[in-house]
Amino acid sequence: MNPLLSPTSPELNDSDFALLAHYAKHLGRASSAARFTLKSGEKRSKKKGHGMEMLELRPYQTSDDLRHIDWRVTARTGHTHTRLYAQENDHQRILLLDLSPDAYFSTRYAFISTRFIQLAGLIAWRSEQQGDKLLYNLSFGGQSLEHLNKSSVWGMISQLKNASKTSNRNRQATSDLGWYGSKVTSKARNKDIIILTDKQHWDAKQQTALQQLAKHNQIHWVQIFDHHSFELPPGQYQFADAMGTTSVKISKKSSEQAKKDFFEQNATMRQRLAKIGIRHQLFDISEPPEGIARYLLNQGALR
Structure with a gap:
């Protein structure tokens, strides 16, 4: 089986990230990377001056x-x-990774958190290989870490390794999403911003901040879920989260309701994003991370 599709452990180590570097190098190139049109009177000029x-x-x-x-x-x-x-050669992008405790779960292949972190690792390596500047904000396990300047890719990977630790699901998630109150995004202009999150809810203030961010940047929103979680056999299950361990009885009816609730919430979220021109893509956990990275490449979020 593809070692990226199903790693031996949800907690990634140096060898896992070294493997990601190889895959990042061989993603290929987009046939025609779509660039975006800026709003509010901003524009790119075809005439160049001073390089x-x-x-x-x-x-x-x-x-x-x-x-x-x-x-x-x-x-x-x-x-x-x-x-x-x-x-002209100053290519910059911003990565926002925001994981809730629920992301540290899956029924097969890998945790949803692991898949997100693998994708973040691919983005980091690809940016390093292309000589691009990558700013980031990582939110997990009740903490938020951000970096405003270009640094060694291994510095970011060290933080991603911490993000992959399963102990993070026992901590409360941060209330603010990565773009809200972040120095990384406060003055962002003409950037490709990649948001990786399993969260589907945010308040009106965060929506206003997101709308403002979308006016001047191209935002690529990636969400990953596990459709098999709605197909668990009926029975009694033990689940651990930030509130402790609980016993949950799952029936066919409760699974169908959970699936309905998820997709209704997802549809509402997609509508909110579409209204402000944000691209959203939902991937199943069965999609290998390099496949998602190629999607971002073809969308122009990577090069």
């Missing part, structure tokens, strides 16, 4: 370079405007 690419046209600020004043727009509007540029 740079125009990102935004905005009212002049005292800290702006005088050489980048757009005199045509200034003359037309009567107000000084400046062009903002970014280096």
Whole structure:
């Protein structure tokens, strides 16, 4: 069996992440990576200057370079405007990984948390191999860790190894999702943002923050679930979570209701995301992580 599809343990080690580096290198390339159109008057220019690419046209600020004043727009509007540029080879993306205690469970192949962490590892390695800058926020086990600067890929992997520990399911999840109140996303512009989470609920304030983030960035939302969890044979089961160990009786009726509730909640979530232009993709645990990474590659989230 594919060692990525079904690792020997849900708690990943250095050899597991080293294997991910090999798969990341051989993902191939997208035939035509889709880029996004910015909103709120921002645009990418086909004309290049100073070895740079125009990102935004905005009212002049005292800290702006005088050489980048757009005199045509200034003359037309009567107000000084400046062009903002970014280096053409400055490819940056943001990864937000947010795991609830429920993610540390699955009926086969791997824990949902493990699959998310494998995918995060592939994204980290691919960014490293392509020389791209990767900023990230990792939320798991009641803690939130973020990195604002490019660092060694093994530094991030060390944190991902901690995220894979099954003891994290015994801790309460953070109330805020990765994009809310995060320094990583507070000033994000023209970035590919990849959100990996099993969570389906957030409040109105978090929705407003997400909408603002989506105005200036392309957000790729990946969700993983285990459809076999709705097909467990009727019986008595022991489940452990942040509140302790509980005994749960599962019947055919309760499984059908749980499946109905999940997909109704998922449909509501997808509608909320679609309204603000966020791409959402739901994968089953049977999908190997390199398959999900290729999806992101074809969507332009990776290169």
